[in-house]
Amino acid sequence: MATLFIADLHLHPEEPAITAGFLRFLRGEARRADALYILGDLFEAWIGDDDPQPLHQQIAREINALVASGVPCYFIHGNRDFLLGKRFARESGMTLLPEEQRLELYGRPVLILHGDTLCTDDAGYQAFRAKVHQPWLQSLFLALPLFIRRRIAAKMRDGSKSANSHKSIEIMDVNPLAVVAAMEQHHVQWLIHGHTHRPAVHELTANGQPAFRVVLGAWHAEGSMVKVTTDNVELIAFPF
Template sequence: MGKPPFPAPDILTAPPSWRCIDFVSDLHLHEGLLRTRDAFARYLQDTPADAVLILGDLFEAWVGDDMRCEPFEAGCVQALRAFGERRHLAIMVGNRDFLLGEDMLQACAAHPLGDPTVLKAFGQRHLLIHGDSLCLADTAYLQFRAQVRQPAWQQAFLAAPLGARLDQARRMREASQAHQQQQAREEWADVDEAAAEAWLDAAGAHTLVHGHTHRPASTPFGGLQDGMARWRHVTMDWDLDHGAPRAEVLRLTAEGFSRHPVTA
C-alpha cells in the first residue's frame, strides 16, 4: 500500500503561560474498568498540567453522544468537565470512539483535537495522531475504517435505538478481542515508518506522538530531518483492573518529554 496523503492538520499553539502539557490515550473506559476510571479521575484532579490532550480511544466504544447520560459515562463526563472548566482539555477521536461528537465535547468542556494536529510548543513542532490511519499493514481494518467514517454510514447507525447500537458495539468488540487473542502483542500492526516520516516532513515536525499500537516507548525514528533526529513517542494504554497494572502519562515541558506512572 502506498503512503497515504497528509491531511491538512489542525494547528494548536501553546500559549506562553503553558508550562506543562500531558498526553494520554487508549484508556478504553467501560464499566469493567472502574479502578482505571477512578484513577483517571484522580489524575485529572491532581495533574499540574496546563493542558491535557487525549489522543483517542478514551472509551472502549462510543455509539453516539446520547451515551453521555448513561450512569458510567456520566461519571466520566463529570471528571472531564471538572478539569475542562479549569484548564485546556482537548479530545481526539480514535478507532473505538470515532462517533464522539460536539454534544459530548460541550458536556466535558473540551475542545476537539484533529487527527492530525501540529502542536507548536516550547519552540518546536510536534505531530499528534491517534495512529490507526498509518497502520498500513492492517488492510482489513483500514477498509472498515473507510466505511465507518462515511457520513452516510454514521447517519444510518446513529438512527438506531441506543440499545441496538450498544449491542452491535459489543459484538464488534468481542470479534476484535477474539482476533487479537490469536496474535501475540508484538504481531499487532504498527505505524508504517516510511509513511510517518513523510507526514513528519509535510508537517515540518521532528517529533511524532501517537497511541493506538499499545507499544509505549520513546525512540529515535527514521533518519535525520534538517540535520535533527526524529523521535517517536507512543503513549501507554491503561488498565488498572486486570493483570499487571499499567497506566502512564506522557508529559511535555520546556525540558522535553518524560513519562509518569499513574497508580490505582
C-alpha cells in the same frame, strides 16, 4: 508548567480501578498543567452521545471541572470512540481536534494523532476504518435505537478481538514509512501517539534530522502520560 498527553484508557463500567485512577489524575496532576490532550480511546466503546451511561456523565462532569479550573482539554478520536460527538464535547468542555494536529509546544513542533492511521500494514483494519468513517454510515448507525446499537457494537468488538488474535504483532504496529511520511508532511521532529499499547520512545530520522516517536501506554495496570515541558519530553508511567 507542562502540557500532558494521555490515550487508551478504554474506560468501562467493569473497570472501576481505571476510572478511579483517571479521576485522581484529573484532580491532581492535570490541574497543574497548561493543557491536557486525550489522544483517543478514552472509552472502550462509544455508540452515541445520547447513551445515558452514568460513567459517561461522570467523566463529562470531571473533565468539565478541569476545564473550569483553567486547564483546556483537547480530544482526538480513537478507533473505539470515533463517534464521540459535539454534544459530549460541549458537556465535558473538551475541544475536538482533527485526526492529525500539529502543535507548537514551548518552541518545539509536535505532531499528535491517535495512531491507528499509521498501521498501514493492516490492510483489513484500514478498509474497515474507511468504511465506518463514512458520514452517511455513521448517521445511519446513530439513528438506530440504542439497544440495537449496543448489540452491533458488542458484535463488532468480538469480531475485532477474533481478527486481531490471528494477526502478527508486526502487522498491528505502525509502518515506519508511514511514520516518516506523516512527520515530513507536518515538518516536525516529534510525534506523539497511542493506539498500539506499546509505550516507548523511538529514535528515527525525518526531514533529514534526528526525530523521535513517543508512544503512550494503555491504562491497564497503571497510568501512562507524556509530559512536555520547555526542557524535556518524558514518557511517564504511574500507579492508579
